[in-house]
Amino acid sequence: MNLKSSISAFLFLAANLVFAQQNHYKETIDSVLHYFQENHAFSGRVTIEKNNEVLYDGDYNLFGKGKGNYKVGSVTKMFTAVLVFQLIEEEKLKLETPLSDFYPEIKNADEITIGNLLSHTSGLYEILGWDEYYLTRNQSFSKEQLLKLILNGKPEFKPNKDCSYSNSNYLLLGFILEDVTEKPYAELVKEKISDQIGLKNTYVAVSGGNQPTLDSYIFDGEDWVKDVSSDPSLPFAAGSIVSNNEDLIQFLKALFEGQLISQTSLDQMKTLKSKTIGHGLFNAPFYEKTAWGHTGRIDEFKTAAFYFPEEDLTLVITMDAGRVGINDIALPVLSKFYGKKYNYPEFYHSEITEPDFSVFEGDYKIKLAGIISVGIMRIKKAKNNFLFMTEVHDGKESEWVLLERMDENTFYSRRANAKLEFSFDKKNETDKITLEQGKFKISGVKID
Template identity: 35%
Template structure:
């Protein structure tokens, strides 16, 4: 979940438009080899996480489990800035939309108990919601209902930190006209899973928090997973932070967890999320048939679960953003490998960080990025020459470069501007999205490099 809008991490080229993206989901890293993962290079993982924390790129925790055993569990950075409290492997993070996997599991448990079906109309529970007679449970699970995403509107920012009861949120959702007819298309909406959480409460006659404990936590043997409340450092819960713009961190907002509910209120640790994924795929939470329904993918999303491959290896999981927290969790059934990365501060794309981790876990060629600040100062005349608007024949996008102080800022069409850091003569970077721009000394053009992609932009 992400603010504003608690939006799903999505898979698209436009990573560098200031949004966190799952680069490794696109499969752009090539075709996988048949070799299984060998001995885990824990020293390289240590080096990567230490570099991220030392250079104020990220703080959080990473857990890697194989065959049901934790093979790597490492925290980096701080759980709290003032007074400073180092993060540990016991530190708990708000998991955002990873909650949706838990909610989907409980819905399928109720289906197996014959308390509802994928075809049950929403009107059975909440007839006041738009299109309730034609929306079915399947469409809520797969984000194909057309219910408007309440967290996508500016009004949400006015009440996100305040407690809300079910009746209030249902009233808010009832006011929005549907975005499209049920089943017409996929469009991620947190409203779907907030409503599913309410259905779990109605059918089970108990709060979501209690259902979570009974139906998932106890069955999977989780130790640090629960419905969150106000952040409490006495429970080893991390606070979240955002970049200051000067290389440091400042406190981020704190959403009241009464609103995200079944869409994003779970608090946990990476090791516990790994354990949850292992229990799910081992048949401890739902039947093989139900898991198959969850894994049926359309438009990149199944029913509460996302397709998350890496270099051709099939993977399943979910991402989550809420306030300054970001998490990614993925399970690779062929390798019986579960990996969860959770952060409470980031100035580096989470998808890239997870791609780094996966490259190490699967023993792919990988070099830890150099995050050291550059001391290179470009000439003012060069900055004047670089400034302008550029277009590419490869993608329908324009980028405007503006001289600011001793460097440049970049702004893509319809997006916010972001600063570029000078690296060397004609070379600039933006680490948060792993962008590198290389200007041609003879032509008014530059190469934009991001991951394995290179695009040529020419000044208009």
């Protein structure tokens, strides 16, 4: 064999080796997504792109495969932060600009800056903590109503004294963007981001709008049930954008390639105020690698959009249903892609039918250390071998969370990563409940 033939043979073998390796991670990612979907834990799409080449694109959507766009929740915050930094570069805002320049009625407004709002260091009340949030999320809210909710909420801490994620920060940033530019937030996203870099399927949902959007679904133990759709006026600049995998990849690439803001502004977005929270970007380490981006959740939509700058690699996951968190999908996908060890989670499918589920249903008064009352936990039967759990405050129910049966008296909340164990009295009726989450444990007494 001559030298030319040897080189050709080597290149052929190398190409086939690369192809085999690619097929390997594609098969392993497919297998893990199949596993989650078979356990009613995932419906959505996963896309990995590197150097402008799509390396993996798995569409596992049960309800709208290849159709429609996803609500991306808090991924919206990256777009809002970009708009803010564009105004800073235009010298219409500064990171040091106080909130009192716009909304002096907000508590600590003189001490809260644009930078504090971007980095969640304002201490402002988290609007998701409002007791009626889940009951009223499908209703339209005015700017005045949202400001009143923030104003009436008790701050968590003094500005700059801590870092705690709060959607209220980005609601206010959206209002400030509109005040400074005298344009609606939806128009700003379209004009200064979507149109500028050619996003075809990214827009801000508005109340009464008829833009094409998928529905999201909840698993009730047997079937997928359509979830309530939040009105976009409530999340606003904190979570009202609709997009798809291709557009989110394009957005992240444009952001890191300097098409939207300067390198100086991008560096500021990446400046951390906690282990993971920057000024509109999250830091996400994976072994020796570091990604930047954001996660989001609204209704049962969940999204992760992250970029690994050193590898020019982007991962986007969009979900419209699934009883696991977005990180529970991102971790195995990245592990399979990079050949890292991954242990599959166990999904409980107990066939135990005794005692009957009716004995668990009711309200339980929860106490911390057995003394301090922290609220009411309501339990009701779901379908098959599952229960639902929710918190009740002032008679108002919060989000219902599915519980999997582990044994006769023990159930597991996958969303909270917590175990619930029921105790029985001499009449063989439930009288107590214990919730264990890691080292944290609280107990409750049945009151109804």
